[in-house]
Amino acid sequence: AQKVTQAQTEISVVEKEDVTLDCVYETRDTTYYLFWYKQPPSGELVFLIRRNSFDEQNEISGRYSWNFQKSTSSFNFTITASQVVDSAVYFCALKGGGATNKLIFGTGTLLAVQP
Amino acid sequence: SAVISQKPSRDICQRGTSLTIQCQVDSQVTMMFWYRQQPGQSLTLIATANQGSEATYESGFVIDKFPISRPNLTFSTLTVSNMSPEDSSIYLCSVEIDRPFSYEQYFGPGTRLTVT
Numbered sequence: 001a002q003k004v005t006q007a008q009t010e011i012s013v014v015e016k017e018d019v020t021l022d023c024v025y026e027t028r029d030t031t032y033y034l035f036w037y038k039q040p041p042s043g044e045l046v047f048l049i050r051r052n053s054f055d056e057q058n059e060i061s062g063r064y065s066w067n068f069q070k071s072t073s074s075f076n077f078t079i080t081a082s083q084v085v086d087s088a089v090y091f092c093a094l095k096g097g098g099a100t101n102k103l104i105f106g107t108g109t110l111l112a113v114q115p
Numbered sequence: 116s117a118v119i120s121q122k123p124s125r126d127i128c129q130r131g132t133s134l135t136i137q138c139q140v141d142s143q144v145t146m147m148f149w150y151r152q153q154p155g156q157s158l159t160l161i162a163t164a165n166q167g168s169e170a171t172y173e174s175g176f177v178i179d180k181f182p183i184s185r186p187n188l189t190f191s192t193l194t195v196s197n198m199s200p201e202d203s204s205i206y207l208c209s210v211e212i213d214r215p216f217s218y219e220q221y222f223g224p225g226t227r228l229t230v231t
Contacts, residue, residue, distance in 0.1 A: 033218050043205055045158075045222035047116070052216070091157065095218050102173070103148075103220055105157045 002027045004094050004106035012112045013082055021077045021109045023092030029053075031097030034068065034075045039108070040088040051075060053097075082113045117142055117210050119223035127229045128198055135194045136226045138208035143188035146211035148220065149181070153204045164191040164208075198230045 003026040013019045025034065036048040049059060051068050059066045063080045079086055092106040118141040128134050138147065147164040161181055162170040170183035185191045195202050205225045212219055 035219070037222075042224075043227065044224045045207065045209075047219060047221055050217070050219050102160050102163075103218075107157045 002029075002032075002094055002096055002101070002104050004092050004104055006090075006092055006106035006109050008109045009107070010110045010112070012114065014114050015084060016081050018078060018080050019082050019111065019113075021079075021090050021092075021111065023075045023077065023106060025073050025075065025092070025094045027094060027096055029096040029098070029101075033095045033097075035093040035095070035103070036066065036075075036077050037091045037093065037105075038088045039091065045091070048077075079111075082111075084113050084115055087111060087113045116219075117144065117212060117221045119208065119210060119221060121208060121223040121226050123226060124224060125227040125229075127231060130199055130230060132198055133194055133196045134198065134228060135192050136206055136208075138191045138193070138223055140189045140210050143213075144210040145188070145213055147185060147191045148209045148211070149183060149191070149193045150207045150209065150222075151204045152207060152225075158207065161193070161206075164193075195228065198228075200230045203228055203230045 005024045032053045034051045038046045056068050065078045067076045089108045089110050091108045094104045095101055120139045122137045149161040150158045151161055152158050160173050161176045162172040164170050164183050164185040166185045180196050182194045205227050207222050207225045209220045209222045
């Protein structure tokens, strides 16, 4: 069975603080894919990143960075110097290696950035 | 990526009626999906919309309640039939871009449905 756990239901920070959103996954597949999505109050789901299981290199994109650790089955997301526009629900998702495997979403973390 | 539009963006419907949601993509894609997001919840896959054949439904979702059409590679519809207040949700379509081993899904803006 495949599962994604986002233990942080809600996080509140003050603008300019750094914040890390946790994601722990479970899968028996040796090949799999991990994703992060952002859902602002408008409701649209915005794709942020995909990571393949065979590529453990961490990634940085502007103020966003992702830490993928297979040893702990985690794919954490850090926002540096947070801004009010970062306020949203963030979903971590997993897709197994088979072509027919569906995308499994975590329960999401609501991030509120206060001015 | 892909540009996806959905109609309507929101609707308020009476119990017992049906609503058809349209999803249009700006390019041809093989894989299209329909999701439901109940208030304050995560996304749940309803079905995969297959072009030229019947949709593939997930456990707990049936064709009589959620009929899906996929007449071509850029368009799909989802109908929510005989609605009840429990159907109040955001319904999202998504597409998986046709790039080997990418599996990136892009989502439409969603349809916010309220059933009274």
